[in-house]
Amino acid sequence: MASIGWQVATVSALRDETERARTISLLLPSWTSHRPGQHVDIRLTAEDGYQAQRSYSIASAPADEPLIDLTVERVREGEVSPFLHDELVVGDRFEVRGPIGGYFVWDAAAADPLLLIAGGSGVVPLMAIVRHRAQVGTGVPCTLLYSSREAADIIYADELERLGARADGLRVIHTLTRRQPPAWSGYARRIDMKMLGEVLEGTGRMVNVFVCGPTALVELTADALVGLGLPASQVRTERFGPSGG
Amino acid sequence: MNEEQTTDYEVADPQTLDGNAAAGMLFEIFGAEMTLSSARCAHCGNRAPMGTLRVYCVGGPGMVMRCSVCAEMVMRVMRRPDGSFLVDTRGAAYVRF
């Protein structure tokens, strides 16, 4: 079992994904490769010793190098995410511990098709699964149903389009709840039972489901899937929310 | 916290998180990754991975973990200012790890 001690990470790259979401690449001195779905805790320390701690999902696929990507959504009036968005520069250092979590984790050796359901920045741990799946070249069919407010809010939009076009069994389905671009062919409403029923027609019922997003999305999705006849044990959830930003 | 809504889903119970959110603290307490470990609810008998517990008061000194079936408290954890923990496991028939 990996140690859970704190280590000092160095920011090696920064990339804005959308207006509100930023990816932070971290170099770690001693890293045990993570599993897709896991998160890390980060701890920031001010000059006077004041500390703030948060958990963030890992966005990158497991790699041989001690390098991970976190994608952080800016929270208005938050304490940590505005700092990570506005202040952080390459070369800065802060403490990290992890990888953490064994429940919301995908094992690439699993044969069951995947259904990933994301709301907003809940796509982050699911992207680690999508990327890992592409990397290991497993033929396991995978459907990502991703709910965003509008097109500009879609995190990893280009990469998802590229991966979806590889015709290796990845299907990316977007729903835009607030505003849709002209000639939009995807869904244009919140995720509901009818939408999930349609998505399940494409995947079959023997799916491993991972749901990540705000509590309301997770609850309605998990309830609807069970209502559609999926065993609750096939549905793994991760609610994100009141981490204090 | 009362965050800006960044998705169009109403927050029914904004404080609820999954057991994953407690994974770091549980690791500190038990010295092992615990979200896959089973806990049996002493109230309704439901046995489930600790990752399925509902976690409340993340960010407070004390954190409450509740059964996902009956909502009774399975475990309660508090980090003391000296770094030690108080762990109340009266709501767990057992934890297997």
Next chain:
Amino acid sequence: MTDRLVTRGFVGRRETAQRGQRLPPGQYLTNDFPVLSAGPTPHTPLSEWTLSIDGLVAEPVSWTWDEFQALPSREFVVDISCVTKWTKLDMRWQAVSVDTLLEHVELDRRAAFVIAWSDGGYTTNLPIADIVNNQAFVAFGYDGDSLAPEHGGPARLVVPHLYFWKSAKWLRGLRVVEKDQPGFWESFGYHNRGDPWLEERYSGD
């Protein structure tokens, strides 16, 4: 030592402008109204809701929602501090003073504490001296609206001079007792009284 590492440029969300005057030590100012609950939000229909005072009183009293609404109420504008370190200034509540509620009962001379109890099983303990003389009220409105369920609606206790965990959400009753009985958090390492100006966050043991 990794615990000596300072993150360049990180100061944290700590307001210093009003520190010492209205901001208790260790707190930061927020404009949000953060939500912290120890359990799921209960949904008791107003038709089944009552508020009671029992225990060491000559005659227990209980109000239905309509009866409670008919009690004299007024606006209270107070600063609130939460043990999670936020402080919010000038919060406007519509509420019935605990003094008004206590006018309806005759306290036994042994009465020294109340146990506030709530839907969902939450409890918190308070010396009677901390809830009389307009120091505490039962709020059913906030900022011109009815009190939202996640903030403790239909009605919550508010004791602004103590940390916010003393302000029991979803309040259903006050039980008057002779001997102090630590509540949900007080029996689990939180300070028994919780004065933010004294930073009474944790119990001594």
